[in-house]
Amino acid sequence: MLGSLLFAALIQVPTPDQEFVPGTQYDPGIPTLEEVVGHDFGEEVTHPDDVVRYFEALADAAPDRTHLVRYAESWEGRPLIVMVVGSAERMTNLDAVKADLARLAAVRGLSDSEVDELIGRLPVVTALMHGVHGNEISSSGAAMAEAYHLLAAQNDPAVDAILNESLVIIDPV
Secondary structure: OHHHHHHHHHOOOOOOOOOOOOOOEEOOOOOOHHHHHOOOOOOOOOOHHHHHHHHHHHHHHOOOOEEEEEEEEOOOOOEEEEEEEOOHHHHHOHHHHHHHHHHHHOOOOOOHHHHHHHHHHOOEEEEEEOOOOOOOOHHHHHHHHHHHHHHHEEOOHHHHHHHHHEEEEEEOO
């Protein structure tokens, strides 16, 4: 018993003041989960309505780098959303990218050179589909954390490359 208590006392429990991604500086203009819903990542299960509210807050804070779409409702009447994240330049061309992706998807009628040109010009599109299993609660938390990191990380070469060279679609619920 005493050994178990000693072991438990030696375990380091993560504290809320630990860095999200060590060494990363974050833009204070991008709201944290705690600022919007009252708890930090991983402290509590975030209610689906609060997940949507957080993504709305992120979209409001970074309108030039996000596009939030309500695409349906769940069987419970809750909104289903996706957020597209990219650099400001990528986002200004979002409609053209969507049109070109539709052309590429319907490849019939396109010449090989047209297909090659589209593939060479279009950004990589990564769709991160969280919450595909309704009983898994951590996926929405991961979606909120990755959206925050992509939007708030400053001077991070990996994040800059992701946002400049691709579009990221995040489906949190």
